Amino acid sequence: MSSKHWGSIADEAKKVASGKTTAAAQVKKALTLIANNSEYQAIISTLETRALERAKLLDSLIASGKPAGRLAGVPFIAKDNFLTLGAETTAASNILKGFEAPYQATAIARLEAEGAICVAKANLDAFAHGGSTENSDYFTTKNPHDKTRVAGGSSGGSAASVALGLTPFALGTDTGGSIREPASFCGVVGLKPTYGLVSRSGVIAMASSTDVIGPLTNTAEDAALVLDCMAGKDDLDGTTIDRDPEGYSLQPAEAKPKIGIIKEYMGEGLEPGVRKQIDLAVSNLKKAGAEIVEISIPSLPLALAVYYIVVPAEISSNLSRYDGQRFGFSAKADSLDDTYELTRSQGFGAEAKRRIMIGTYVLSSGYYDAFYKKAQTVRTKLIAEFAEAFTEVDYLVGPVAPEVAFKIGANAGDPLKMYLIDIMTVAINMVGVPAISVPAGVSNGMPVGLQIIAPQKKRSLIITNSKKI
Amino acid sequence: MARLSRLRLTDEEVEKFQSELSAILEYVAHLDAANIDGLDPTYQVTGLTNVTRPDVVIDYGVSQKELLKNVPQTQGDHIKVGRMIT
Numbered sequence: 001m002s003s004k005h006w007g008s009i010a011d012e013a014k015k016v017a018s019g020k021t022t023a024a025a026q027v028k029k030a031l032t033l034i035a036n037n038s039e040y041q042a043i044i045s046t047l048e049t050r051a052l053e054r055a056k057l058l059d060s061l062i063a064s065g066k067p068a069g070r071l072a073g074v075p076f077i078a079k080d081n082f083l084t085l086g087a088e089t090t091a092a093s094n095i096l097k098g099f100e101a102p103y104q105a106t107a108i109a110r111l112e113a114e115g116a117i118c119v120a121k122a123n124l125d126a127f128a129h130g131g132s133t134e135n136s137d138y139f140t141t142k143n144p145h146d147k148t149r150v151a152g153g154s155s156g157g158s159a160a161s162v163a164l165g166l167t168p169f170a171l172g173t174d175t176g177g178s179i180r181e182p183a184s185f186c187g188v189v190g191l192k193p194t195y196g197l198v199s200r201s202g203v204i205a206m207a208s209s210t211d212v213i214g215p216l217t218n219t220a221e222d223a224a225l226v227l228d229c230m231a232g233k234d235d236l237d238g239t240t241i242d243r244d245p246e247g248y249s250l251q252p253a254e255a256k257p258k259i260g261i262i263k264e265y266m267g268e269g270l271e272p273g274v275r276k277q278i279d280l281a282v283s284n285l286k287k288a289g290a291e292i293v294e295i296s297i298p299s300l301p302l303a304l305a306v307y308y309i310v311v312p313a314e315i316s317s318n319l320s321r322y323d324g325q326r327f328g329f330s331a332k333a334d335s336l337d338d339t340y341e342l343t344r345s346q347g348f349g350a351e352a353k354r355r356i357m358i359g360t361y362v363l364s365s366g367y368y369d370a371f372y373k374k375a376q377t378v379r380t381k382l383i384a385e386f387a388e389a390f391t392e393v394d395y396l397v398g399p400v401a402p403e404v405a406f407k408i409g410a411n412a413g414d415p416l417k418m419y420l421i422d423i424m425t426v427a428i429n430m431v432g433v434p435a436i437s438v439p440a441g442v443s444n445g446m447p448v449g450l451q452i453i454a455p456q457k458k459r460s461l462i463i464t465n466s467k468k469i
Numbered sequence: 470m471a472r473l474s475r476l477r478l479t480d481e482e483v484e485k486f487q488s489e490l491s492a493i494l495e496y497v498a499h500l501d502a503a504n505i506d507g508l509d510p511t512y513q514v515t516g517l518t519n520v521t522r523p524d525v526v527i528d529y530g531v532s533q534k535e536l537l538k539n540v541p542q543t544q545g546d547h548i549k550v551g552r553m554i555t
Contacts, residue, residue, distance in 0.1 A: 102535050196515045209513050235527075238520040239513065305497040316474065323475070325550050327539035336551035341477040353476055354486065358493060360474045371497070376510035378503050383511060416492050432514030456514075 005033060005165035009074055009222045012168055013115065016073030017062060023055035023073030023117060030075035030119045033166045040142045042151070042160040044080045046120040047087050051075070054117045069115030071229060077161045077170040079154075080121035081128055081204040082108055091204045092136040093126040095322050095329045095347030105202025106237065107171060107213050107230045114229045119167060122157030126349045127319065128173055128206045130154050131181055131421050132411070135351040140408055144186060145446055149405040152182030155216065159186040162216045169217045169226055175206050176307055177400070177425025179214045180437040184400035184449025187439045190216045191223040194456050195432035196241040198227070199234030207314035208239070210429040220438065221250040258393045259285060260295030265398035265424050273443025278399050281440040281450045285397075295389050295396060299381045303427035306382065308419060309362050309375035310430070316359025319352065354415060379430050386431045387455070396453040399424055400437045404446035424451065432456055 006012055015021045031051070034043055055073065062068045078084060081091045083101035090096045108118055125135035133141040133156035141151040144163040151160040155172030159182035162170050172179040174192040183190025191214045198213040205211060215226035225248075232243035261282060266275065286292050324330030324343030331342035348356070362371035389396060401421055411418045428435045433456050437449035470490075471478045478486065533546065542549040 099539060102538065103529070103531055196517075235522060239515055239517065241515055241517065299503070302500055302503055305500045308493065309497050309500070320475075324541065326548060330541035333551065336553045337475075339551045340475040344475055345477040348476070353474075353478075353482075354489060354493075356474045356476065357470045357486065357490060361470055361490075361494070362497075364473065371500075373510050374500055374503070374505065375497075376512060377505040377508050378500060380508045380511045381503070381505065383514065415489050416496060419493070419496075 005029075006168040006218075008219060009071065009168050009217070009225050012074050013068075013070060013072040016058075016115075017068050019062065021073075023058040023062075023115075024052060026073045027051045027055045027075050027117055027119055030167045033164070034120055037164050037166060040144060040147070040151075040160055040164060041139045042123055042141050042157040042164065042166070043077070043120045044090060044092065044123050044138060044157070045088050047084060047118055050084075050087060051117050051119045054112065058115055058117070069113065070225070071111060071114040071116035074116045074169075075119045075167045076111065076116050077120045077122050077158060077167050078105075078108060078118050079124050079158045079170070079172050081124060081173060081206075082121075082171060083202040083204070084108060084118055084121065087121070089121065089204070090138075091127050092124045092133075092138055093347065093349065093352065094137045095343070096327075097329065099328055101202075103202060106199035106234050107203065109202075110230050111226070116229075120161075122155070122161055122170060124157055125154040125351065127204065127315075127352055128154040128175060128178055129315070129351045129355055131177065131418060132156065132406075132408075134408065134412065135349060137349050142408070143405045143446075146405070148407055149446065150185065150408050152185030152405060154178040154182075155190075156182045158216050159183050159188055159190065162186070162188045162218060169215050169222055172214060172216050173203060173206070174212050174214055174429065175210045176311060176422050176429050179212075179216060180400045180425050180435060180449065180451060181421070183216055183437040184451075185405035185447065187442075187447030187449075188216055188218060189220055189223050189439070190214065190437040190449070191227060192428065192435050193227055193231065194241070194434045195429075196239050197232075197243065198230045199237040199240050201234055201236035205318040207311040208318065209314060210311060210432075212429070220436070223436070224248045224250050256289055256291055257395060258291045258293065260293050260389060260393035260396045262300070262396055262398040263294050263296045264300040269402045269423070270399060271403040271443065274399050274401075274403060274448050277441045277443055277448040278397075278450060282397065293393060295393060297382070297385045297389060297427070299378060299385055300427055302378050303382060303430060304419065304423050306375045306378050306430055307422070307426035308358070309371050310379065312355040312359035313363050313372050314359070316356045316363065319348075319356055322347065351415070382427055383431050386427075386433060390455040394454075398451050398453075400449040400451045401425070404443050404448060428453055
């Protein structure tokens with residue numbers, strides 16, 4: 001569905017660098033595709049003026065024979081929680097409507113330094129709180145395969161954009177599955193790198209110990225290239241780690257990779273159609289030479305509880321900055337306290353309020369030890385269990401979500417039911433390891449994603465295996 | 470909880486959130502049974518500690534004026550806020 005408009009990212013860059021087409025033409029093509037697909041509501045705003053300016057700069061650079069970068073003229077879409085200098089950045093929340101970013105997200109700066117051009121901002125669940133974009137304060141993104149179904153979330157707009165072929169790639173963030181789940185729902189590749197590999201500077205914070213930036217693309221090779229252009233230490237983000245000196249790219253597979261199917265993810269709650277596709281993908285891996293075993297991660301059933309204590313706690317802290325004093329929506333009131341309360345009550349949507357309150361509760365005195373500290377300690381257990389698993393196998397696999405993209409409105413009014421969809425993705429964020437969702441066929445016409453998980457900082461591997469599915 | 474979070478809720482919202490949050494907190498409470506003997510909490514997964522840089526001013530090319538452009542109320546170079554003590 002997606003590659004009908006664009007070739008691989010490397011091919012598209014070559015077209016511009018070689019003079020076969022111009023960056024301006026590429027940008028215009030993307031903007032036209034965006035305009036023609038507005039019914040899917042994947043996009044919040046376009047950066048037409050800015051993008052064409054950049055394209056002009058790049059085209060003159062190329063004309064004068066200077067190197068244009070590995071992503072020369074490649075248009076891309078960024079989730080609207082990435083700050084784009086001089087352009088509106090809303091996090092799909094009313095509290096940031098009209099907010100013009102005073103600086104650039106490092107991830108975007110690095111991609112643009114390689115010649116890529118950001119052309120639009122994608123829809124998301126407000127502040128990335130959600131798995132469907134139904135929590136966006138603006139609109140819900142429709143699944144490109146079935147308009148009555150969600151595109152997933154919170155990077156739903158980004159995933160839908162790539163599935164529709166609006167641009168060769170998009171940027172998303174993944175705190176509990178927000179790149180992998182929409183990638184799975186839309187039938188595209190979604191990579192969540194190791195925590196700390198890509199700078200979070202300029203990305204609106206949700207949960208600081210789990211937020212990760214990653215690409216959504218058509219192929220694993222494209223994902224590796226985008227990661228390679230972004231990865232590495234950033235002075236502006238003290239939680240960034242060193243990049244692999246050999247960089248990130250598609251690598252030939254290990255001779256006989258040992259792959260563990262996560263037992264706890266293949267249980268009762270899995271939709272039969274999804275199970276069928278996962279089983280099929282695993283048998284393909286076996287045919288390609290992999291050794292398949294079953295692995296158990298005993299603390300996995302607790303991972304969702306750990307997540308919904310730790311993450312709201314961090315959210316409540318990160319969202320305290322929205323007080324109407326320095327930026328964003330500001331309610332008029334007499335006292336400072338009134339301004340705080342009215343600004344936040346009027347500006348935030350229901351899900352943000354829910355998470356702030358849960359977070360405040362679990363961090364409050366009397367409850368801190370029982371909830372937050374306990375959760376972070378079970379986190380230690382999960383980390384150890386994953387490390388143990390990786391001494392036995394090279395990779396872990398399983399589904400991304402227990403079901404395919406659900407109907408819009410199906411989980412409305414039941415936040416806990418919505419949280420349960422995250423059951424297969426959250427543990428990976430708590431532990432900080434990399435994972436990728438790759439298309440693994442369809443169930444009743446809707447895409448199914450296979451999740452491949454690797455140890456922290458392990459390069460390529462995930463990328464290589466993706467090729468075999 | 471709302472007060473502590475600096476949120477003002479309507480009576481309707483209080484009722485709705487009360488039942489939703491109870492359900493969620495009930496779910497996460499089943500963490501109680503987990504055995505964590507001898508384990509320390511993990512607050513971050515990179516293992517990095519005390520990441521510092523030299524105490525030198527770096528020019529990021531953004532002026533104070535640009536950074537203040539989103540402030541709802543300013544007075545000169547200052548951010549104007551509401552009265553704290555009434």
